[in-house]
Amino acid sequence: MYVYDEYDQKIVDERVAQYRDQTERFLAGKLTDAEFLPLRLQNGLYVQRLAPMLRIAVPYGLLNSTQLRKIAQITRDYDKGYAHISTRQNIQLNWPELAEVPDLLAELATVQMHAIQTSGNCIRNTTTDQFAGVAADELEDPRPYCEIIRQWSTLHPEFAFLPRKFKIAVCGSAEDRAAIHAHDIGLELVANGAGEVGFKVLVGGGLGRTPVIGQAICEWLEKKHLLTYLEAILRVYNQHGRRDNKYKARIKILVKAMGTDAFREAVEQEWVHLKEGPTTLTEEEISRACGFFVAPDYRELDAEEQNSQLQSQCDAEPIFGNWVKRNTREHRVAGYRAVTISLKATGYAPGDITDAQLDLMADLADQYTFGEIRSTHQQNLVLADVETAQLYSLWQQLQGAGLATANIGYLTDMICCPGGDYCSLANAKSLPVAEAIQARFDDLDYLYDLGPLELNISGCMNACGHHHIGHIGILGVDKKGQEFYQVCLGGSQSKEASIAKILGPSFKQEDMPDVIEKILDTFLGLRQEQETFLDTYRRVGIDPFKERVYAPAN
Template identity: 65%
Template sequence: MYRYDEFDRRLVRERVAQFRDQTARYLAGELTDEEFLPLRLQNGLYIQRLAPMLRISVPYGVLSSEKLRKLAHIAREYDKGYVHFTTRQNIQLNWPELEEVPDILAELAEVDMHCIQTSGNCVRNITTDHLAGIAPDEVEDPRPWCELVRQWAALHPEFAFLPRKFKIALTGSPADRAVSLVNDIGLRLVRNEEGELGFAVYVGGGLGRTPMVGSLIRPFLPWPHLLTYLNSILRVYNRYGKRDNKWKARIKILVKAWGPETFAARVEEDFEHFRDGPLTLTEEEVARVRAFFTPPPYEAVDPAAAARELEERALADVAFQRWRRRNVLAHRVPGYAAVTVCLKRPGVPPGDVADWQLEAIADLADRFGFGEVRSTHEQNLLLPDVRQTDLWALWRELDRLGFASPTVGTLADIICCPGGDYCSLANAKSIPVAEAIQRRFEDLDYLYDLGDLRLNISGCMNACGHHHVGNIGILGVDKKGEEFYQVLLGGRADGQASLAAVLGPSFSREEVPEVVEKILEVYLERRFEGESFSDTFARIGIEPFKERVYG
């Protein structure tokens, strides 16, 4: 885990002091509303429907038990006792007071956390694979590279007033659990024929009003040039991205307008000039950052004995067996596993966690691991380093806390934005839709029969709930002041990211669960044995679904 040194700490403290002064000058009338807006946004502060919202940065989704305890304290003292985990692996507080935000930032700084660039038209928090460093299928651990990109982007003087927000994702695995192709820049660690490490660089992906999958502009960028190349992409975007229309201002519009080849040529032209310049990464600097991510002191366990013990437990307890099958993930180190802390269950908005639960998870991270917790873009948490022999004890604890719903990756594991209950941008509520679907499809045998299935809900076209890359996507729309829901089918968020297609006219909120059921009927009737929803959809197309739903 990256640990701040005195330099990192000093910068965060100075940022808190700067924002405290900015807030005071705003309240004194020295800064206009218009001027204060991007300053507060770049410190994570939105003004929402009912109260301000503060978004806290969780760089590439890595948290510690110490940080969770501080977050619990902040949720209790400054908010209503809970926090919300987002699809960008960040955390949101929904009820802070504007005047108290500088104090919250100071509290966060005590545990090396901040809200820098979690909003606004700047480079946002970088995201990655939640299994970084422990996935068996990894080319290379992405976390040191994420940290290098984080430092490059933090308080970057040239790119604080971009045309629009800018999101970067970096993954070390071909399975691309970071959904990098729907980011402004997607970086995939790859090796060339000589075995050298570098990045495949994709630009212009994104969801929102005009969803697009990123275009490959550099199949292999040698690692020393990573930051120089990112700088060149951002410079071309900063100069030429549209600024007169908010809805045309993302880099994807520029890449589409110019074509990826022309865009790439402009980047290469700038890059050639600055190649080997002061942003070049050195072996020493990379080694220094990598040293923060060396493996923790794993114990040697006998994997065969651990497996035998698990099998015995599983035979004795079917609930444990179900949980193990759905919520436990393979680990690179024999005898260890990664465990999803499932934040999805009916009656609780997806991604919401109470203060006392944060503290309980922190205790579990210390007891069943090395104090580390990850946030996932699917709005769950992950304990990355659990001994297989501890799985049963951990399951009992998670079950007691309500985090052991054995439904990770199923229809019940819904990704959902805060929607109209909180967000001032939303056209419609999303949380009640998620709950209605979860309640209708509670039967575990049915969920397991469906298998892996991603259902994503966004309350508006800004697509925080990633509805375009759900196998089933649901989008809240406004029709003459009434809330309706459009249904999309066939998106996928894996290594072959693709965008969902609209099924047809939208539905009322009450109709949505029924529509989902009809879609699932078609899938179950038409699939070949073992065929996933994505593959069935790719084979039979959207028409059979349309006929069933509208026929």
């Protein structure tokens, strides 16, 4: 993974010093609330319902074991002993003291971490595929480009006061695991006719109040132009994005208003002056970045022998076999598998992890992989390089810590924002809904029979829980001071991305498990052969679901 040099360290240290001064001025009454607001947000600090919430950046979801241990220690020293993995692959703390945040940031800086631009109207953490570098379907590793974008976007002086937040995602594989169509800018590594790899550039995707699928404005961009082209897009947005209404301020609204062709034209006009300028990437810089993401020292393993050993372990202990089937996946190197650790055990808030579990994960990363851990936008963790023969012993350790829930990709592996229990923006609670659904559908055989199913829950329009791109999406809404839940169906974050359609009038919290059950029953009744929920939905449309859910009670 990327390692800071003296320059990176200096920038992060100077930001800590600057933020310490800003906090002191605020506490001394020299900065107003309105002035401190964007300054603290650009350092990830929200003032929430119960306490401030601090969002720590995990650039493109990559952590090492030292960093994870530091996070564990910070949750003990500054918080209540747990952390939360966000849908931008970041880590959130729910209970830090505002006055202690500068010290907390100084501790993070000692392990090359920070909270820069994890919130606010600026360029946020760039996200990518959690299986980058190990996925069998990968054209090229997206992480070097994520790191190049991270550096370019960090404390960018021109783009710190944009009309609204700005999110970039990069995908380098056949299957899109980074939801690039739902980002302000989505970048896909693609080969042109000559076989040369560059970027397809999508703009104007996004969720929130007005969900939109991103549109391509450039089918193939030479790698060296990546940053100048991004700069041209951001400059058009910064100058022309709406600032009169925060709900219409995202780039998607500008792209819609101008039309994709006119927007592309405006970008090209800006780009003329930036193209081939000093920000043009050099071959040296690209290879320097790539040098941090070379394959680790994999052992040459006898895959056949490993697999047959695994098979007999699976046969002997079906619970283990089931976990292998659901939570591990193919690796590009023979004899290895990538393991997803579910943070979706029933009874625990999705994405939450305790300090002891964080410490354990750090130990397991050192013991079973090359000391790296990834966070996923589905709010789980990944150990990307585990020898097949070691899976059983890893599983035993995970089981002892409550981390072996075998539900990756299934209904109970839901994406869920912290909702009204923590977040001051939320219209409704999301955690109790998630828990009630997990509790209702806790029969694993039933879950597996349903097949891959993404259920996403957001507590408000801001859509942090990505409800628009869930196969089943749930949105908390406020109706005259009461919490209700709207259901939508048919969303997808894949390359055939789609925005979910609203089923109909919203429901009370206590009715939600019944509503989901009716939707699932409808699916099972209409399913042909091995269709997934999304296949069936796309074939039959929303009406059969609507009829069943809203049928008058007998």
